[in-house]
Amino acid sequence: MGGSNDWEVTNNEKRTLVLLGRTGNGKSATGNSILGSKEFNSKCSSNGVTSACELKTTRLDNGLIIDVIDTPGLFDFTGEPDVIGKEIVKCMELAHYS
Ligand SMILES: Nc1nc2c(ncn2[C@@H]2O[C@H](COP(=O)(O)OP(=O)(O)O)[C@@H](O)[C@H]2O)c(=O)[nH]1
Ligand SMILES: [Mg+2]
Incomplete structure (x- = not known):
């Protein structure tokens, strides 16, 4: 370890x-x-276990920070269309402001 390689990233890099x-x-x-x-x-389970978008963050050994956003099955959801729409917007906001 210690040498540079193609995968090295700066400490504040984020995905x-x-x-x-x-x-x-x-x-x-x-x-x-x-x-x-x-x-x-x-x-x-065929019913979604995840009912709302959720964001969790991790930091890899190389310093790269990854925000992972889990979503419910937005396109096979059996809920009201406007509920699904709001969840999609919430998900996009999480991604935008993270
Ligand atoms: N064999 C196998 N099972 C998986 C894999 N990914 C997920 N599963 C299983 O599939 C089921 C549903 O996964 P889940 O992550 O809840 O799906 P989600 O609804 O898309 O979030 C769980 O029992 C997982 O353990 C995989 O790559 N291989
Ligand atoms: Mg899930």
Whole structure:
């Protein structure tokens, strides 16, 4: 270690990741893998376990900060369209202001 390589980043570099997809296809599990801990509730269910967008932050060994945003299955949601719309807006705000 100690040498420079192509993946090196400066300490204040940051990425925002939004996890999108159908319910049950592993968004929360993927988020937990990236965070390295069980932050998001992930389990086998055809009903979404995640009901609202949630942001968690982690810092990798190389200093890169990653904001991970988990979302409910926004496009197979059985809720009211305006509720879904508000959740999509909330998710975009989380990504924008993080
Ligand atoms: N075999 C396998 N199972 C997975 C994978 N990703 C997620 N799962 C499982 O699929 C189920 C649903 O995952 P979840 O993260 O809750 O999906 P979400 O609704 O998209 O957030 C859980 O039981 C996970 O353990 C994967 O890459 N491989
Ligand atoms: Mg989920």
